[in-house]
Amino acid sequence: MDPAVFAVTTRSRLRGLRYFPFMLVASLRIRGQLARTPGCVRWASIVAGPREFWTITVWESRDKMLDFMRSGAHEDIMWLFGKWLRSFWLMRWRLTGEERGTWDGLRIGMSGDRPFQPRATTPEARAALAAALDALPYLKAAAADDGAPTYDTSPMARRQRQLVSGGAAVVLRLEVSRLWRAPQGWLQLRRLNRDLREHPDVLRWVVGVSLPHEFYALAVLRNDEACSAFLARPEHAALTERWGDDYWVMSWQPANEFGHWDGLRLRRQRLKSSIPVPDQAARAAQD
Numbered sequence: 001m002d003p004a005v006f007a008v009t010t011r012s013r014l015r016g017l018r019y020f021p022f023m024l025v026a027s028l029r030i031r032g033q034l035a036r037t038p039g040c041v042r043w044a045s046i047v048a049g050p051r052e053f054w055t056i057t058v059w060e061s062r063d064k065m066l067d068f069m070r071s072g073a074h075e076d077i078m079w080l081f082g083k084w085l086r087s088f089w090l091m092r093w094r095l096t097g098e099e100r101g102t103w104d105g106l107r108i109g110m111s112g113d114r115p116f117q118p119r120a121t122t123p124e125a126r127a128a129l130a131a132a133l134d135a136l137p138y139l140k141a142a143a144a145d146d147g148a149p150t151y152d153t154s155p156m157a158r159r160q161r162q163l164v165s166g167g168a169a170v171v172l173r174l175e176v177s178r179l180w181r182a183p184q185g186w187l188q189l190r191r192l193n194r195d196l197r198e199h200p201d202v203l204r205w206v207v208g209v210s211l212p213h214e215f216y217a218l219a220v221l222r223n224d225e226a227c228s229a230f231l232a233r234p235e236h237a238a239l240t241e242r243w244g245d246d247y248w249v250m251s252w253q254p255a256n257e258f259g260h261w262d263g264l265r266l267r268r269q270r271l272k273s274s275i276p277v278p279d280q281a282a283r284a285a286q287d
Contacts, residue, residue: 014051029073039064048208089261093252101248164254164266168227172217173248201226
């Protein structure tokens with residue numbers, strides 16, 4: 001399996017309880033599509049409440065993620081979201097090497113970017129590549145260390161990362177091996193949830209259920225220091241000791257943001273961007 005290169009989280013808040021059955025059916029259809037999608041390393045569809053739904057997906061490439069979005073059940077249903085949803089938030093995350101446990105036996109973290117193997121291996125080839133890029137400044141601005149342009153090295157992607165730079169996130173996953181132990185695992189994550197709701201460095205926090213034996217949590221934190229302090233909490237050591245590799249934790253760095261999470265936009269939080277969430281939309285989301 002190729003290494004994962006990025007992750008995407010989406011958060012959907014419904015307009016009302018009457019849309020819950022529609023969203024639940026849509027989530028089940030999207031689950032089936034994700035299970036059949038090549039390039040999706042790991043995925044989870046999560047219910048956090050009667051009006052709150054989540055997805056977490058980890059991808060090998062941006063192209064495969066876009067192919068998924070533009071096809072199948074996801075393409076059919078996305079046109080209905082405007083009728084069902086009061087707010088929507090999407091964040092693309094860069095994976096880090098700070099990881100504990102495994103997700104279904106897989107460690108998906110990466111220490112920084114993939115190492116590049118330069119294609120131009122001789123002085124003459126390197127000189128020719130440099131001359132070609134000098135003649136194409138827009139292409140040169142998007143070139144990686146090996147001279148090949150990529151989305152992640154493009155000026156647009158760098159600007160998007162700058163808008164949300166400084167924030168951080170932690171994703172937790174707990175899968176219990178025996179169903180009768182599920183209430184224990186759920187209560188432990190809920191206790192962690194109660195402790196963190198009022199923490200000044202935790203901007204948003206949510207806990208949800210994917211399957212009866214599989215639970216997730218996501219914390220968006222103010223900065224890297226808060227993320228490190230969060231991971232150093234004794235509760236994580238206790239959960240790791242109790243559940244072993246069934247308890248998976250990983251820190252993520254923000255890369256691109258769309259929408260808002262009940263008024264939160266990292267770009268506004270970090271850089272005081274001139275693209276605020278309209279007050280009416282924020283009030284509606286916090287209804």
